[in-house]
Amino acid sequence: MVANIYQPDLMTVLKVQQHTADVKSVRIAFADAQRAREFSFRVGQFGIFSAFGYGESTFNICSSSNWKDYIEFCFRRTGAVTEALWQIEEGDTIGFRGPYGTSYPMEEWEGRNLIFIGGGIAMPPIRCAIWYALENREKYGEITIVYGARTPGDLVFVDELDEWAKHERTRVIRCVDPGGETPDWKGEVGFVPHVAARAKINAENAVALVIGPPIMIKNTLPVLAEMGLGDRDIYTSLENRMKCGVGKCGRCNCGPVYVCKEGPVFSLEQMKKLPDDF
Amino acid sequence: MSTIIAETALRELVNTWMGQGKHVAGPTEVRDDVVLYQWLSRAEDLRIGGSPRPRNSIKEFVFPRHEKLYGYKLEGRKIELVETPLPETEQIVIAARPCDAAALPILDQVMNWDYRDVFYNRRRNLTTVVTLACQDHDAHCFCTAVGSGPDDERGSDAMLFNLGDGTYEVRCLTDKGKALFAGALQPSERVGEVGPGPEIRLDLDSIREFLNNEFQSPQWAAMTMRCIGCGACAYECPTCHCFDIADEKVGNTGARVRNWDTCQFAIFTAHASGHNPRSVQSQRQRQRIYHKFEVYPAKFGETLCTGCGNCSRVCPMGLGVLPVLVAMQGVEQVEPSEYV
Numbered sequence: 001m002v003a004n005i006y007q008p009d010l011m012t013v014l015k016v017q018q019h020t021a022d023v024k025s026v027r028i029a030f031a032d033a034q035r036a037r038e039f040s041f042r043v044g045q046f047g048i049f050s051a052f053g054y055g056e057s058t059f060n061i062c063s064s065s066n067w068k069d070y071i072e073f074c075f076r077r078t079g080a081v082t083e084a085l086w087q088i089e090e091g092d093t094i095g096f097r098g099p100y101g102t103s104y105p106m107e108e109w110e111g112r113n114l115i116f117i118g119g120g121i122a123m124p125p126i127r128c129a130i131w132y133a134l135e136n137r138e139k140y141g142e143i144t145i146v147y148g149a150r151t152p153g154d155l156v157f158v159d160e161l162d163e164w165a166k167h168e169r170t171r172v173i174r175c176v177d178p179g180g181e182t183p184d185w186k187g188e189v190g191f192v193p194h195v196a197a198r199a200k201i202n203a204e205n206a207v208a209l210v211i212g213p214p215i216m217i218k219n220t221l222p223v224l225a226e227m228g229l230g231d232r233d234i235y236t237s238l239e240n241r242m243k244c245g246v247g248k249c250g251r252c253n254c255g256p257v258y259v260c261k262e263g264p265v266f267s268l269e270q271m272k273k274l275p276d277d278f
Numbered sequence: 279m280s281t282i283i284a285e286t287a288l289r290e291l292v293n294t295w296m297g298q299g300k301h302v303a304g305p306t307e308v309r310d311d312v313v314l315y316q317w318l319s320r321a322e323d324l325r326i327g328g329s330p331r332p333r334n335s336i337k338e339f340v341f342p343r344h345e346k347l348y349g350y351k352l353e354g355r356k357i358e359l360v361e362t363p364l365p366e367t368e369q370i371v372i373a374a375r376p377c378d379a380a381a382l383p384i385l386d387q388v389m390n391w392d393y394r395d396v397f398y399n400r401r402r403n404l405t406t407v408v409t410l411a412c413q414d415h416d417a418h419c420f421c422t423a424v425g426s427g428p429d430d431e432r433g434s435d436a437m438l439f440n441l442g443d444g445t446y447e448v449r450c451l452t453d454k455g456k457a458l459f460a461g462a463l464q465p466s467e468r469v470g471e472v473g474p475g476p477e478i479r480l481d482l483d484s485i486r487e488f489l490n491n492e493f494q495s496p497q498w499a500a501m502t503m504r505c506i507g508c509g510a511c512a513y514e515c516p517t518c519h520c521f522d523i524a525d526e527k528v529g530n531t532g533a534r535v536r537n538w539d540t541c542q543f544a545i546f547t548a549h550a551s552g553h554n555p556r557s558v559q560s561q562r563q564r565q566r567i568y569h570k571f572e573v574y575p576a577k578f579g580e581t582l583c584t585g586c587g588n589c590s591r592v593c594p595m596g597l598g599v600l601p602v603l604v605a606m607q608g609v610e611q612v613e614p615s616e617y618v
Contacts, residue, residue, distance in 0.1 A: 004397075005394065010357060010359065050525075055524060241550075254555070275493040
């Protein structure tokens with residue numbers, strides 16, 4: 001019998017980590033050993049995660065594809081499903097379908113300098129690529145990570161920022177919006193595009209992954225262009241409301257492309273061909 | 279040389295099919311001037327041809343309005359999934375309009391690109407579609423303008439042609455159609471025919487050009503301002519296939535279900551953050567037209583519209599695909615009153 005594409009795998013919750021007042025990440029493993037062995041994904045792909053009785057939500061798989069025993073996702077407590085996910089504890093069971101969509105072209109990026117720029121809750125879909133690059137450190141040039149949020153309390157995966165900075169040829173620049181700094185804040189103060197512009201990033205032969213609020217992306221693009229990056233050197237990951245994740249339910253198209261199948265990863269060159277349907 | 283069947287024999291055949299345990303659906307006059315495709319319990323309820331035409335489409339027989347994708351049982355922290363068995367009953371849709379049947383191969387593509395929808399495919403395989411070549415188009419019909427026509431064979435397993443004297447020519451178009459009518463037809467010299475269908479013609483290339491070049495045109499708001507966002511167009515459309523997936527739980531048991539949905543609702547694309555890529559109704563109208571005449575054709579090579587006219591027939595505001603396309607083509611704006 002052909003499988004029911006809508007039926008999820010049951011996943012056991014291994015760990016829940018709270019990052020901010022309203023953001024948590026969850027580590028899950030396949031309850032079925034056979035499925036655990038079969039499963040693989042590429043960084044940048046997403047899954048559809050579910051709380052039974054409440055519904056499904058779409059999140060990036062924010063763990064590295066090199067981690068074989070589990071996957072992780074991260075979410076903000078916003079609606080009915082994320083409220084239910086907020087309540088889960090170690091040992092609980094949730095649903096997972098995936099992996100879906102396109103991935104970051106990590107092989108194409110080999111030999112190049114990598115620039116990761118993220119804002120707020122957009123760190124998880126960058127985090128998977130950062131870990132992947134650090135775990136294959138010799139294949140990539142300099143790695144620069146610029147990560148900002150409104151306040152220090154809004155940064156996620158802060159403990160990992162320090163770990164990343166310990167790697168060779170890896171720089172982590174933290175920033176908070178002006179006015180968001182606290183007395184003990186040691187990072188930069190300024191909006192992400194401004195901080196990136198003054199960071200003297202080595203942009204030679206560089207590729208950038210930029211994910212964040214639309215206004216951050218919009219203002220970061222000219223900064224990257226100024227550094228010499230072309231439209232094929234800049235990537236982002238789009239999000240849209242989804243239900244099926246497999247190109248059928250009809251809601252995630254941005255112009256002619258289905259974000260769930262032809263995305264979520266797009267180069268700026270691809271983005272520029274899309275109509276204004278964001 | 280053709281094959282024919284008398285209407286009385288056809289109705290007997292319908293009863294025979296039902297007697298064999300098959301489910302049979304066809305047009306039924308549910309009350310004065312309201313005809314719907316419905317499951318039949320007796321052949322005499324079947325209304326073959328005539329007007330008004332069925333208000334709905336036949337998609338619900340392969341893609342139900344509401345469908346359980348799987349169930350689950352919750353016991354403390356334990357969760358058990360319960361598979362939904364696939365349907366097994368053969369079903370026949372009789373006296374369907376060719377424009378309704380033509381939608382099925384179109385839906386097949388969406389339900390099978392990369393990921394195969396097992397529920398849809400099973401129902402589709404269990405279904406035999408018998409159409410009635412169309413002899414009575416109305417002001418809303420435009421099949422001939424979108425590559426279809428009154429005897430479009432797409433999606434039909436057999437097609438009936440009304441010979442006008444209580445008999446029908448039966449053209450069996452597929453193995454399923456042949457099997458359905460095996461032994462029931464009489465040889466004849468008579469051949470049915472239909473007229474040319476609706477006269478209206480549209481330039482689909484210029485429509486696609488408009489969609490791609492004028493995505494931000496203020497004309498969208500002007501053309502679609504009167505839309506109230508009820509979604510009736512999508513629900514009665516034979517090719518609209520968007521759906522929602524939702525949870526239904528009572529006590530410790532529940533199910534994940536899919537329900538028809540429509541791009542005409544604001545919540546269809548609303549992000550959790552509050553942002554909505556299509557926050558105003560004209561953007562949602564544009565999406566419906568854009569999906570049918572650009573997104574789907576670019577992916578699958580044909581139009582996501584068979585010109586049945588159901589959308590404008592049911593629209594309380596005189597909108598629908600045809601009025602928008604006509605307005606888009608720069609043809610004189612058609613007043614709503616002409617379409618209601």
